[in-house]
Amino acid sequence: VIPQATISRLPLYFRVLNEYNHLGISVISSEEMAGNLGITSSQLRKDLSYFGDFGIRGTGYDVSDLLKQIKEILGMDKNRRIAIIGAGKLGTALAGYPGFKMHGLEVTALFDIDEAKIGQQEGKVEIFHLSELSNKKRELGMEIAVLTIPASVAQQVTELVIKAGFKAIWNFAPVRLEVPEHIILQNEDLVVGILTLSHHLSRKLGS
Amino acid sequence: VIPQATISRLPLYFRVLNEYNHLGISVISSEEMAGNLGITSSQLRKDLSYFGDFGIRGTGYDVSDLLKQIKEILGMDKNRRIAIIGAGKLGTALAGYPGFKMHGLEVTALFDIDEAKIGQQEGKVEIFHLSELSNKKRELGMEIAVLTIPASVAQQVTELVIKAGFKAIWNFAPVRLEVPEHIILQNEDLVVGILTLSHHLSRKLGS
Ligand SMILES: NC(=O)c1ccc[n+]([C@@H]2O[C@H](COP(=O)([O-])OP(=O)(O)OC[C@H]3O[C@@H](n4cnc5c(N)ncnc54)[C@H](O)[C@@H]3O)[C@@H](O)[C@H]2O)c1
Ligand SMILES: NC(=O)c1ccc[n+]([C@@H]2O[C@H](COP(=O)([O-])OP(=O)(O)OC[C@H]3O[C@@H](n4cnc5c(N)ncnc54)[C@H](O)[C@@H]3O)[C@@H](O)[C@H]2O)c1
Structure with a gap:
């Protein structure tokens, strides 16, 4: 044991x-x-x-x-399909990142509400309208929703994502999300990496 | 003690x-x-x-x-100025992220080699040609270089960044960089966040 x-x-x-x-x-x-x-x-x-x-x-x-x-x-050797909500700068950068495929993670679809983006492709991944989220989740078998939308709409998008049946959310928006207890939520804050670096820099400059 | x-x-x-x-x-x-x-x-x-x-x-x-x-x-309460090298999707997403300002981190300039991007603004931050790196570092007092360029050019860009006088590098490109011992290097891999989430999902689905 x-x-x-x-x-x-x-x-x-x-x-x-x-x-x-x-x-x-x-x-x-x-x-x-x-x-x-x-x-x-x-x-x-x-x-x-x-x-x-x-x-x-x-x-x-x-x-x-x-x-x-x-x-x-850790059960990390499963292939997982990912939906990215918010096909902006960060969302499209994540869609194209080869590091995910290397770990059996497949960005399957992007979603947005900007009409100009709907129907476009980011590499092999298509951008759908947010209203298609439930259908596409079922059709394409996605399990994880990544939130790269503005902070101001993060909570309402979260509610749509949960209604669509996602049980796992990876949030990049800098807000505290309210989710039911059974939803798995991971918050990502890139600030940690640069502050760690800043700390090492301070120690080095101080010494 | x-x-x-x-x-x-x-x-x-x-x-x-x-x-x-x-x-x-x-x-x-x-x-x-x-x-x-x-x-x-x-x-x-x-x-x-x-x-x-x-x-x-x-x-x-x-x-x-x-x-x-x-x-x-940890000496993290210092304000630091940041240069972002590679004004693509990820670089511009980082340039606009309000989380940095909240921690006293200021993205001061972006650099690229794509002529179409030079002279553009990302929010308040201007995109300069990579050849201006040394001058701008001195003029604007930047200390940390963030690398958001393609993997294929990461090592050569690193060498330019070190020549320009940067002592601290935050690397997003999925390659192992060779740097002298006195350079502080932080590698960022967003895959960790989503794999942790995938792990929790496996445990939940397994139980
Ligand atoms: N956590 C971090 O370390 C970190 C780093 C950078 C950015 N961010 C955050 O990530 C988010 C995205 O940043 P960005 O720079 O890519 O912004 P962006 O403005 O480039 O992209 C946002 C996208 O979301 C879309 N959108 C808006 N409302 C929507 C809705 N209701 N449903 C679906 N899509 C919608 C927009 O049309 C746009 O395409 C922001 O919240 C930002 O603060 C976090
Ligand atoms: N670590 C992670 O978790 C993670 C996540 C997403 C992307 N990435 C990586 O970040 C990097 C950028 O990704 P992206 O999606 O923004 O790519 P991108 O193609 O949108 O942007 C790259 C930018 O770098 C510029 N560039 C190319 N050569 C250059 C040089 N020699 N000097 C300066 N600029 C140069 C290009 O003109 C372009 O503007 C890639 O290496 C990608 O694999 C890492």
Whole structure:
């Protein structure tokens, strides 16, 4: 039986390993991974020992093997179809991002209310009118709705998305959304990445 | 003296508090914050006790006070000027994002090589030709370079950015960049957010 504390650290391990993998790095030492996460390397090795024998003392862990294993445990190895609501700058940037396909995530359709955009293609992905959301969700089998609409309409769009049957929402709009308890909601704020960088810059400039 | 392990957990606390703050939530319990991070709530309370008396037993922590304090400790309360290289879909979406201004981050200029884009404005921010990077960096006092160019040119653009004097780079292109040791590099991969969501969806559908 894997302890709950270990299970809850898995998304953090996933994050670090995913970054190393997407950067093409094939081996990571436990010190490096632990340091990245602010935990001790002995805690990390203890956690990972529940999942098999991945580490080679003195060398480290094979990044892609470990990543694959963690993805399976976390149930991340499923292909998911994604609807993007709001075919603006951010929505179309996400629609074209090759990183998603690499992870079995398929942006299947875009939705907007701007007549000028309806019927256009973003790469292979078509832009439909928002009123087609329910039909397209059923027809194309989408499960995740990504919200890249203005903050002012985010709550009302959320209600439409839930009515259309989506149970999982990835929100980029800078507002707090009210959703029923059974809806899975992930809020994304890109500010965290740049503030982390700003912090490292301060420490470096300070020293 | 604050232990190193506590200091290294601060960016994780910052992340959670930042999300709660940006969602307008004003109080967070230690159980909720700890659960979010996969650590015990007693570890969390011990860490936070080094920074003063923020918690109210039975109620929780004041999110914006704690966030402000952590930002000061991490040196995140400095205003920073940002240059965005690659005025495409993602670059222009970031240029317009109000979340940055709210944190004292100012997108000061955009750069591109596409003649059709040079001289245009994205909101208040002008698009300059890449050849003006060094001059504008000095003239406008920018410190952080954000890379939103295609993967195929990321390494060569990085070299220009370093030559121009930038010491901090936030990279969105899905490639591993080679940089000298003194350069601070943050890689951003939006795939992590959606895979975390996909994981929760699997667990929910599985149960
Ligand atoms: N979380 C982050 O880190 C981050 C970063 C950048 C932008 N953003 C946010 O993402 C959102 C989109 O930003 P952007 O720069 O792409 O904006 P944008 O103005 O370029 O795009 C918004 C799109 O939404 C469409 N739209 C408006 N109302 C709609 C509705 N009711 N239904 C469907 N579509 C509708 C518009 O026609 C437009 O195409 C904004 O809320 C912005 O603040 C977040
Ligand atoms: N990390 C993530 O989560 C994520 C998400 C979406 C996109 N991306 C990545 O971000 C990058 C930009 O994506 P996009 O959808 O905005 O692409 P885009 O094609 O819309 O924009 C790229 C821009 O870069 C410009 N450019 C090309 N070569 C240049 C050079 N040498 N110097 C300066 N500018 C140059 C182009 O003229 C264009 O304006 C890509 O690498 C993409 O894979 C990453």
